[in-house]
Amino acid sequence: MRRVLFRRVHQQLGGALHFVMSGGAYLDPELGRQWEALGVRVLEGYGTTEASPIISCNSFAHARLGTLGRPLPGVQVQVASDGEVLVRGPNVTPGYWQDTAATEASFAGGWYKTGDLGEIDGDGYLHFKGRKKDLIVLASGMNVYPEDIEALLRRQPSVADTVVVGLPRGGQGVEVHAALILKDAAASARDIVDEVNGALADHQRIQGFTVWPEEDFPRTHTLKVKKHEVIQTLARRGQEIPTQQTAGAHDVGVSPLFHLASRVAQKPLSGLSLASQLAADLGLDSLGRVELLSVVETEMGVYLDESQVTGVMTLGELEGLVQQGARQAAQVRYPDWPLHSLVRPLRALAQAGLFGTALSWFAPAKVEGRERLLGLQGPALFACNHQSHADTPVILAALPRRWRKRMTVAAAADHWFREGRVAGAAAAFLFNAFPFSRTDSIRPSLEHCSRLLDRGWSVLIYPEGTRSPDGTMGQFK
Secondary structure: HHHOOOOOHHOOOOOOOOEEEEOOOOHHHHHHHHHHHOOOOOEEEEHHHHHHHHHEEEEOOOOOOOOOEEEOOOEEEEOOOOOEEEOOOOOOOOOOOOOOOHHHHHHEEEEEEEEEEEEOOOOOOOEEEEEEEHEEOOOOOOOEEEHHHHHHHOOOOOEEEEEEEEOOOOOOOOEEEEEEEOOOOOOOHHHHHHHOOOOOOOHHOOOHHHHHHHOOOEOOOOOOOOHHHHHHHHHHOOOOOOOOOOOOOHHHHHHHHHHHHHHHHOHHHOOOOOOEOOOOOOOOOOHOOOOOOHHHHHHHHOOHHHHHHHOOOOOOHHHHHHHOOOOOOOOOOOHHHHHHOHHHHEEEEHHHHHHHHHHHHHOOOOOOOOOOOHHHOOOOOOEEEOOOHHHHHHHHHHHHHHHHHOOEEEEOOOOOOOOOOOHHHHHHHHHOOOEEEOOHHHHHHHHHHHHHHHOOOEEEOOOOOOOOOOOOOOOOO
């Protein structure tokens, strides 16, 4: 029906274009959907020269836009702990001709290290996350995939093209920096960045931007942008975060808040104004804002709830909250019923049944090191690596009963405790779990941990923030 509705378009395309194979570069899923709306199937695939060259591909029978399809028969694909896509199979070269150093750098244990980042979903489809060398790792340890931000920027009507890079900030880590080529010279780059930042998570937000002065970015012979040259050009020209001059900027020298913000963000005081945004201009992610609010509380005696302070808030707006000095009520509620004396014996019975039957059959455990807990006085913080959803019952079953009965578990608020999910209530009853925020409103989660410890409850937490499929320890968040 689509081919009939758009027959004039198909006539201009020759009348026989039924499908398109896409590979070699990132394909915006929205562009693929537009072609399929015309009646042209889009099959995206992925490969490298070293794999001669196809690794995975969508098929007519099983196709999902936005993915790279499933691996070809006989080709093995796995994702390393750092997110790199590894490939093994008869189609993969054993190495580089007369280049031992390059071979040793790109091959390990029979696996070819592609240099690409990805993930494999539950149905076996490979998802592209970007080039490993282009991944932006912030000082907080959070990872930013520039392709996600670039896709949003390119959808802005005034943007002809864009590149997002991690721009060094003089020994203070890197900032998420966007270089923009605009279709209209009169367009406001600041408005474009603010619009896109509103759709991004705090750690993804663009902290600086530059309007690229040339007609195009430096490219390879395959038309891929040479990001290392873009970074060198930006660093050489010293084009960092533009600041807007607004009325009241003269107050910078006298406001204690500005001095604290300058110290926490490690930004020069002269570069701050009332219009400076906490995320875009000061580079403060959610943890950075927690640190700023803690300093404000300690040195200015004003408590501010983190849920009221967002990344797009300006210093002027924060100054207004500080001057009001009002203590805001926290938005996050942590129910006390899992800690109640009537619930605890019921939980102990349920755990005894679970640990003694299903768990011992499903995940038989060999426990070592229990003697290290002898003499340890609680409460304590148990930091564990994370491999599967079975980790919590396995760890609790391995602990001596005296620790298990006074243990709480920090569980991902955005996964287990999403609105309407019964999983959160089940986890709270069975494992004494409570919601711990992994992104926004981190401060209430940390304060709740503190209250639990004060009340004599130990806390089990997974500092990696996510599961590691192969058991390799990830970076603590």
